[in-house]
Amino acid sequence: MCATKTQDVEATSGQIQRLIDHGADIIRIAVDSKKDVEALAVIREKVPHARLVVDLQESYRLAERVAPFVDKIRYNPGHLHHHERSVPVREKVACIVEAARQNDCALRIGVNFGSLDPALGGPDPIEAALTSAAEHIGYLEDSNFINYVVSLKSSDPQDVVTINTAFASRFPGVPLHLGVTEAGLLPMGEIKTRVAFEHLLARGIGDTVRVSLTLPNDRKHEEIIVGRTIINDVYAGRFRSVPNFGQEGLNIISCPSCSRVENSAFVELAEKVRVVAQIAEKENITIAVMGCRVNGPGETDDADLGLWCAPSHVNFKRKGELIGSFPYDEILPRFEIELRALMAEKGSI
Numbered sequence: 001m002c003a004t005k006t007q008d009v010e011a012t013s014g015q016i017q018r019l020i021d022h023g024a025d026i027i028r029i030a031v032d033s034k035k036d037v038e039a040l041a042v043i044r045e046k047v048p049h050a051r052l053v054v055d056l057q058e059s060y061r062l063a064e065r066v067a068p069f070v071d072k073i074r075y076n077p078g079h080l081h082h083h084e085r086s087v088p089v090r091e092k093v094a095c096i097v098e099a100a101r102q103n104d105c106a107l108r109i110g111v112n113f114g115s116l117d118p119a120l121g122g123p124d125p126i127e128a129a130l131t132s133a134a135e136h137i138g139y140l141e142d143s144n145f146i147n148y149v150v151s152l153k154s155s156d157p158q159d160v161v162t163i164n165t166a167f168a169s170r171f172p173g174v175p176l177h178l179g180v181t182e183a184g185l186l187p188m189g190e191i192k193t194r195v196a197f198e199h200l201l202a203r204g205i206g207d208t209v210r211v212s213l214t215l216p217n218d219r220k221h222e223e224i225i226v227g228r229t230i231i232n233d234v235y236a237g238r239f240r241s242v243p244n245f246g247q248e249g250l251n252i253i254s255c256p257s258c259s260r261v262e263n264s265a266f267v268e269l270a271e272k273v274r275v276v277a278q279i280a281e282k283e284n285i286t287i288a289v290m291g292c293r294v295n296g297p298g299e300t301d302d303a304d305l306g307l308w309c310a311p312s313h314v315n316f317k318r319k320g321e322l323i324g325s326f327p328y329d330e331i332l333p334r335f336e337i338e339l340r341a342l343m344a345e346k347g348s349i
Contacts, residue, residue, distance in 0.1 A: 001212075002027060002029050006029055012039070012043055020049075026052075028052075031062055037066055041068075052070040058082035060092045064095070076112060077111060077135070078115040081118065093136065109148060112154075114154075133171075151179060182288075185271065197227075212255070214254040214256060250278075250280050250283060250285055251284075253303065266291040269307070269331070273332070279340070286304050288300045288302070288306040290308050307335065316338075
């Protein structure tokens with residue numbers, strides 16, 4: 001996925017070409033406004049050979065505007081309730097389907113544990129995600145639309161293995177796009193991704209893959225290198241993971257540096273958080289560092305300590321409760337205070 005701002009046409013076109021040069025087959029761009037659509041049209045002219053996927057967020061009506069310029073449209077069922085709440089979800093999906101049909105686009109039903117449809121609820125996110133996917137498959141098939149794939153992503157690689165294995169059993173004919181969302185910083189981000197991909201690809205599950213790492217713009221191509229290395233290892237019979245991820249100790253979740261990130265300081269902050277958090281490396285504590293409004297609220301609510309980065313400040317949560325909003329240059333000391341407090345509760349200090 002491109003990390004540049006979509007409206008920065010030169011930067012985005014350049015990054016698309018660099019990703020292609022490093023072996024990317026499909027490249028995803030975020031579109032969240034009419035100005036993004038205008039930029040997308042120019043980008044398409046600059047890289048006519050690229051296979052582009054547009055990532056729709058809350059505004060489903062943008063589908064008809066972007067469809068002429070891309071090969072695939074991704075929508076998240078959990079986001080369709082945000083805009084025009086009086087319009088039934090089935091009707092919103094029908095609009096997306098029609099736009100795709102008229103422009104010979106594929107669709108991806110992108111279900112994400114960090115932003116599940118709130119109407120599904122329930123304590124089991126795996127069943128909620130499977131229900132969401134099944135519901136939207138029904139919408140597409142009722143419309144006689146068959147050019148689609150499904151993705152079911154979590155930041156926990158074991159959940160990714162479990163849900164995609166279950167889905168493949170229930171819907172063996174539906175192509176799957178694999179990914180561990182918000183896999184985070186290297187090297188742990190590669191390890192989490194490898195755990196999921198090795199187990200799924202070795203079972204013949206998965207048709208396309210995405211690696212989601214927290215990286216600065218000039219290193220986004222490393223996601224492609226990591227993904228191709230894992231795929232090549234699997235098909236050469238080289239495996240490095242164990243049957244269950246079962247992580248013990250500190251777990252840092254951070255989203256990939258994509259074009260939705262509202263402040264590029266997010267990546268640097270994630271690195272600094274990792275350094276400070278080493279005081280708790282043996283603790284079973286989950287820290288989420290998120291860069292935008294899409295999955296930020298959900299992932300930070302589920303973490304012991306969550307940092308949701310806005311353009312000029314960081315929203316800081318402890319076990320889902322907002323502590324406050326802090327400037328980027330003031331968040332680390334407060335983060336360390338709360339981290340040490342958590343450790344004290346556990347009797348570590």
